[in-house]
Amino acid sequence: MSTLITNIGELVTNAPRPAGFAALSDAALVIDDGRVAWTGRAAEAPAADERVDAAGRAVLPGFVDSHAHLVFAGERGAEFAARMAGVPYSAGGIRGTVAATRAAGDAELGGNLRALAAEMLAQGITTFECKSGYGLTVTDEARSLALAAQVTPEVTYLGAHVVPPEFESDPAGYVDLVCGPMLDACAPHARWVDVFCERGAFDADQARAILTAGRAAGLQPRVHANQLGPGPGVQVAVEAGAASADHCTYLSDSDVDALAASGTVATLLPGVEFSTRQPYPEARRLLEAGVSVAIATDCNPGSCFTTSMPFCIALAVRDMRMTTREAVWAATAGGAGALRRDDVGYLGTGARADLVLLNAPSHAYLAYRPGVPLIAAVWRGGRLVAGSAA
Numbered sequence: 045m046s047t048l049i050t051n052i053g054e055l056v057t058n059a060p061r062p063a064g065f066a067a068l069s070d071a072a073l074v075i076d077d078g079r080v081a082w083t084g085r086a087a088e089a090p091a092a093d094e095r096v097d098a099a100g101r102a103v104l105p106g107f108v109d110s111h112a113h114l115v116f117a118g119e120r121g122a123e124f125a126a127r128m129a130g131v132p133y134s135a136g137g138i139r140g141t142v143a144a145t146r147a148a149g150d151a152e153l154g155g156n157l158r159a160l161a162a163e164m165l166a167q168g169i170t171t172f173e174c175k176s177g178y179g180l181t182v183t184d185e186a187r188s189l190a191l192a193a194q195v196t197p198e199v200t201y202l203g204a205h206v207v208p209p210e211f212e213s214d215p216a217g218y219v220d221l222v223c224g225p226m227l228d229a230c231a232p233h234a235r236w237v238d239v240f241c242e243r244g245a246f247d248a249d250q251a252r253a254i255l256t257a258g259r260a261a262g263l264q265p266r267v268h269a270n271q272l273g274p275g276p277g278v279q280v281a282v283e284a285g286a287a288s289a290d291h292c293t294y295l296s297d298s299d300v301d302a303l304a305a306s307g308t309v310a311t312l313l314p315g316v317e318f319s320t321r322q323p324y325p326e327a328r329r330l331l332e333a334g335v336s337v338a339i340a341t342d343c344n345p346g347s348c349f350t351t352s353m354p355f356c357i358a359l360a361v362r363d364m365r366m367t368t369r370e371a372v373w374a375a376t377a378g379g380a381g382a383l384r385r386d387d388v389g390y391l392g393t394g395a396r397a398d399l400v401l402l403n404a405p406s407h408a409y410l411a412y413r414p415g416v417p418l419i420a421a422v423w424r425g426g427r428l429v430a431g432s433a434a
């Protein structure tokens with residue numbers, strides 16, 4: 045069955061190559077068999093089995109969230125409150141979530157995960173990545189990934205999130221576990237391997253070893269890089285041919301040059317800087333150097349507990365000085381690039397019919413009306429999965 049969505053005030057299509065924001069006004073779009081079959085001027089639209097009137101509102105590609113940690117138990121609201129009262133953030137807070145996650149049953153972990161996935165979908169995220177990293181034992185990492193694989197194909201093995209307490213005096217032993225038996229148990233469930241390359245987590249040599257082992261097991265690399273201070277993460281990511289270097293808050297000129305000369309996307313996570321009261325990444329510096337930039341939520345219980353891509357877009361515009369067009373591109377096509385996906389993040393013929401109808405006439409309202417729920421309806425694979433087009 046085909047569906048015509050017509051009377052679209054602004055249809056954000058994005059141009060895949062060369063990359064950039066693109067939009068049509070007075071537009072229409074036809075969905076057929078889960079794919080975009082036609083886009084163009086409403087007056088020229090072909091007939092379809094079903095007709096949806098967008099009433100002058102905007103339609104965007106579904107958001108692509110390339111960085112999220114959704115498999116966990118417990119919460120850290122008190123830690124957030126303490127941080128807002130002046131206690132600094134450190135990577136060690138992850139350990140509290142690790143203890144709660146290990147203690148939780150599969151039903152509790154899976155229930156939390158599905159609730160967060162539904163929350164994302166209702167806010168227009170039609171593709172999302174999901175990491176492990178709160179189990180940190182062979183069994184708990186493998187079951188985290190098996191659960192993640194039930195809700196998304198973009199599953200990331202992050203055994204190298206932090207060294208767990210039982211390996212405190214033997215970090216090398218933990219890296220051996222991550223590269224050996226844990227990887228063997230996890231690789232069948234995952235597409236990606238990730239490492240938190242940061243002071244207090246894993247250094248450059250450890251990160252290289254973990255990414256190399258992951259690649260040998262058929263996983264593709266991505267890296268948590270340069271979040272809490274300057275460091276080797278970006279260089280390690282570029283050397284490894286990572287799809288994405290994520291955070292990029294503290295960059296040297298050579299980091300920026302390396303990203304610009306590579307196929308590695310810089311994924312910025314402004315919700316983290318908001319929630320930890322850290323300086324924001326320098327998005328303009330990256331964009332002006334020609335780096336491909338994505339925006340993602342980094343939804344996790346410690347440093348950023350939001351599933352709202354519109355909120356992240358608003359931060360990117362207000363606090364990282366991205367234009368509304370750049371921010372929306374980064375949250376759609378940029379995220380697709382960070383996941384090396386060519387079927388999502390744009391709305392051209394052949395794209396997967398993942399789209400968002402806003403209760404607003406243009407994409408700019410996502411930043412112009414911060415905090416207001418503007419997502420009227422969400423289609424994934426051509427099927428209306430949240431909200432209503434009425």
Ligand SMILES: [Zn+2]
Nearest residue numbers: 111113268342
């Ligand atoms: Zn993260």
